[in-house]
Every structure is written in C-alpha cells, then in structure tokens.
Amino acid sequence: MAADSSSPARTVPVLVPTPSERPYTYAVSAGVTVRPGSIVQVPLGPRLVPGIVWDAPEGGADEVDPKKLRPIEQAFDCPPVPAGMRRFIDWVARYTLSAPGMVARMVLRAPAAFDPEPPTPGLRITDGRPQRMTAARERVLELAEDGLAWTRSGLAHAAGVSLSVVDGLVKAGSFETIDLPPQPVVAAPDPEFGEGELSPDQQSAADDLRAVVEKGGFSATLLEGVTGSGKTEVYFEAVAAALDKGRQVLVLLPEIALTHAFLERFHARFGAPPAEWHSDLAPKTRERVWRQAADGRVRVVAGARSALFLPFCDLGLIVVDEEHDPAYKQEDRVFYNARDMAVVRAHLGGFPIVLASATPSVETRHNAEAGRYRHVTLDRRFAEAALPDLRAIDMRRTPPARGKFLSPPLQAEIGKTLERGEQALLFLNRRGYAPLTLCRVCGHRFECPDCSSWLVEHRFRGQLMCHHCGHHEPVPEACPQCGTLDHLVACGPGIERIAEEVVGRFPDARAIVLSSDMMGGVKRLRLELEAIAEGQADIVIGTQLVAKGHNFPNLTLVGVVDADLGLASGDPRAAERTFQLLSQVTGRAGRTGKKSLGLIQTYQPEHPAMKAIVTGDGEAFYASQIAERERGQLPPFGRLAAVIVSANTRAEAEAYGRALRAAAPPAGDIMVLGPAEAPLALIRGRHRFRLLVHGTERADLQTYLRRTIAAAPKPRGSVRVSLDIDPQSFL
C-alpha cells in the first residue's frame, strides 16, 4: 500500500532511556532517514537524549496526541543496532521485568560514539628540510622518507626521539599534517599466529569446539576442566575458528580490570590483544571500542558483563570464562545474570556459546547433564602435575594460639616453604584488620550509622569503615559510650591482622597484603602482582582477588585461613560457592610442576564442600548439590524471584511489603514468602524488606509478578520496589 503523501509527518517508535514500558513515538522530518535500529537524538522533556528507532509494533503504531509529538532531532551517522540485538533488548527487558528503554540505555552508554570517529591527525614528509640538522632529526626524516604517513607519537616512538623533535620538524616545515583514517583500537587478531602444541586431551576438546563453530547455528557447550588443564588454550581454538569464518567474538570475563594475564595469553596466541571493555576504560577508548564493535573493525572483545550489550555487527561466538563466577550477576537497575543472558544472546543470534569453568555452577552442570548443553571435559590426568596436594586442617584438633588465627600445622608448612625459598599465599576473604570492634568495659559495638553492619577496623588507615557504604571514621581512643580509654578490642581476623601475625611469626619474610581496597587502585595492584610473580615477596596475604587467574610460578603453598566464612549465611548456595572459591584459590599453587600444597583451616572438615575440595571428587559433590536442589525445588528445578522493597523508614518498607504480599493472587504453582527483613536490613540509610517468589520449573514468574505489582497500591513516599529474577541468594 502506497503511503499517503498528504498524511501528517511520518512517525516511528523510538526507545528512549526512561522506565517507560513502551517506545515513544517521534516524527521524522523531511530529509531525515531512519530505519529500525538507527540511533537518533530526540528531545525528551527539557533535554536531548539518544534513542534507538524501534520496530513497528504488530498491531500498528501507538496513537499519540499530536500536540505531544516532537521530531527526531538528528539521526547519527553510525551503524544501526542489528535486529538480533534489538530482539535481545526486548528479551532481556521481558525476562528481568525491566523497561526496554532501561535495557537500551545499557547499549547506548558510550555517549560520544555515535558520531563518526574523527580522522587521526597524521604527518607526511615534505621537501622542506630544517636549517639546523641534528642526529635525532635525521633519524626521524630517514624513517619517513618513503612518503608514508605517520602519527606524531608513532613516529617519535619509532625513531626513538621525544615528541618535541617531531614537533620541531613540523614547525620547520619538513612535515605536513594530513588526515589519517581513524585508527583501529587494536590490531586484527591472526587466527594462525601462535598455534601451539596442545595435549591430546586439549586437542580433542579443541577439535570438538572448532567443529561446533564451523557448523554454526546455536549450541551451548560447557567446557569443564580443572585448574591447569588448559581450558583457555582450548577455547582459543573456538575463537580462531570463529575468526576464520570472519565472525566477531566476545569473551566474557569476571572483573576484567584484573585479568592482565588473560590479555597476554591472548596476545601470544593471536598476535594482538583483544579489545577490552569494562567500567574503568578511558572514555576515549571506550568510545572507539563501541564504535568499532559496531562497524566490525574490532574482531574480538574481552569484557566484563556489560560487554554483552555492545552492538556487535556480526557476533558469531561468545565464550563465558569462569561461568560460575558471581560477578556475572548485576544487581542494580536492571538485575541480570550475564552468563544466562549470554546464552540467550547466542540463541537469538543463532551462534554457539562456550561456558568454561573448573567448577561450573550447579545450574550449568544440570543443563549439561540433562543434555541441554553439550559437555566437553578436559581429562583431569593431564592436569595432575599442576594440582596441589590438598588437606584440611581441623581447627578443633589443632587450634591456633589464643588471639591468633594460624594453626600450628599451617605455620609449620609456611616455615618449610620459606626455607625452600618458595612462596606462600594466605587467603582470607575479609578486608581490613578486624570485622568487629567492641569496648571491653561496656560492650559497645561500632556500627555503621547508615547500614546494619559492623564497622571494620582498617588499622593501616586508622579508620573504622563500613563495607556497604562510604562511611568511615577515625578509630577513637576512648569508647564513645562509656568514655573508657584504651579498652577497645578487635574481634575476629581480617587480612591486615593475619599480616600482623605473619610478621610476628616470620619476621624475616617479606610479606605483602593484597586487597581490592588497596590505595593506588588497579594500576598499583597490577604492579604488586608482577612484583610477586618475580619473586619479590615470600608471603602473600590476600582477599578474593588473589583467587583470580594470576600465576605466581614460585608459589607452592596456599593456606585458607577461614574456609568456613562463606558457609555462615546458611544459604543453600553457600556450599557451592565455597567449593568454587576454594578450588580457585588452592589452584594458585603449583602451576609450574613443583610439588605444592593447599591447607584449608576449617572447623567443619566433614562439610561436603571441604570433603570435595580435599578429595578432588567434584562429581559426588555436584551430585549431592543437585539432589539437594531438586528436593527443595530450588533452581534449576524450580524458579525464584526476589522482590526488594526499600524505604526511608523500616515501617514504610515493611508495610509496603505486606501490601504486595496481600496483592499477590493465589496460584497453584507459585508461592510467595515474606516479607522478611532483607539480609542487610539497612543499607545507606534505606530499610529493606524482601519477598521471595518461589515457583515450579514451569511457572511463569514474570506474568505473576506483573499482576501482583499491578494489583498492589502505588508505592508512596520513599518506597521503591526492585525485582530480581533468579537472585543469587536463595534465602
């Protein structure tokens, strides 16, 4: 049907970054060309915002009051968001019960990337020669004499001179400035560059993955192999296969800012690093990566979970490394698990996905066992040499001295390790000096004024700090309640306190503390890690972050100070988490074939997670965990959603929680539990209550929650409701 030329301005739906359930409608002025996926700038209230032209709804476009209709301000000259990505945005919005615009907002978070990249300023040699010639100037001119264009810094670097030499030659008229085409943010990876020898076991796994990629189409594969079995090299072959097909690849990593080692291995295999994508990217780089993922110049992105929302033009493979890692779960604004959404992305895009882990999540293991995912296993035997000898230390039998935290057997092994000139790592997942400080006289406990949590003493900084908000205060000399001087007592250990104990016990050893709150940030941390790898420390005391993929070749002892820490919550997922974390951290030892040892201090050596670690029998552990989940109808045998109600007062939050509960319609396959005070009942001055919606495997939680919210009264005052489908915590 021909368009009526006399009709009013053409309109299109545009997804804008608001919580609106539907796209808004905008007029398209003459001369503006847009199609679904086009990124546009539109007026929204008093400001201009980016938006994505959406697909016309099936039932025809929405009727909009013509008085409200405003025109698209400009269509950006950039590749449109592909249809597969648009379907993905819709899918994520529906699944997570977020507004599509808020999901689109995650795609559009590279503000300046929508305009074409400006040309790179370049230099080309001219006939002019400077009056004064110097050795440095000669080197520069010699390099450039073939007439090819150079960047200013590239030329200076190649000639081994400072920028001022180049600038001087420009001033002298020996170079003219020209426009170079925008530079790629990384060089193209070469699939054949560093093809190396794989073990027979790796080779057959790699062949399998290659075949899957070559065949194309959707498939999900769990690549399971213990630490040291060479999973990364195996999935690199899948990456190579996708590159051979000319497709783009996304490798998701948990907390990429710290995975320097991965980038180096990638570089060694492909002759160029992947493009990085994470929150502390420089804005300029961020912009270029976004743009070049969209136009296809970037072939491989290694990124944190938000990389899932990059507008790749031809994505053909996703790898999720350490697929079990809790860092994949985003818990603000849009609540999503990047691992699960990655599977959806692959499904919608019709391409394969590989989930890699030494200790898969119970959900993924179950999917593999049920045949929904393919299962490729790297044989444990080939990694045997790289595995430490693991033992539990029963803290009831060999307790540490009073006020100390290292048991005699662990101390003895540290001593032996030092004597051999090797390194020891002590792992404790708790920052600071002590998690609780109290007054010995009156019993006063230091609490955060805005959160329901103890203040953690950080002796190094002389502060009491809240780990849930920014609150911190100097450690006082007198108790604020009873005024008694010098009677504050630290309860329990943090890594600073372990460091103190280590220094007292091994005064000649070089000890170093590594934790995420270290001053100096990521850069400093990386330097510290390199220093450790080079052997500039004897004992490393670290939190969580030492568990992640760093290789310290001389490390032969790992001591877990408090293996029971993660089990305290009583969450059904705690055992699994403990198993995963302890596997990862003990795997830091012995990556070079030296005999190595992992010692696990625990008060419950009979716990299935401890037994699984010590015996290396993950199979029995997974079987027991899966059985337990099945019994409780917990994921993946049932479905869970959490509803978090927060408000400025406890009463408001609780009242609205009750109102929601009352509004929840009866359903045969869904149960509502709560409201109960959330695990952290007060965060940043906001009181929180939680409802848990528990359904059968087939239950439609989304529709149920939609109905419940619609039936409940509108939240008033400071009350906010957020929905978390598939929450991390089952409590």
Added chain:
DNA sequence: AGCACGCCGACT
C-alpha cells in the same frame, strides 16, 4: 532515569 515544579525550614 533525569529533570522541573512546588511547597516548607535556616540564612547570605
């Protein structure tokens, strides 16, 4: 989500 509008407390 942002942003403006609007109505009540302490100060240039």
Added chain:
DNA sequence: GTCGGCGTGCTC
C-alpha cells in the same frame, strides 16, 4: 525576605 531540601509527576 531568599536559598535549598526532597516529594510528585512527566517525558512521545
């Protein structure tokens, strides 16, 4: 008398 707190409502 104003500046500024954040509750309420709206954005095609």
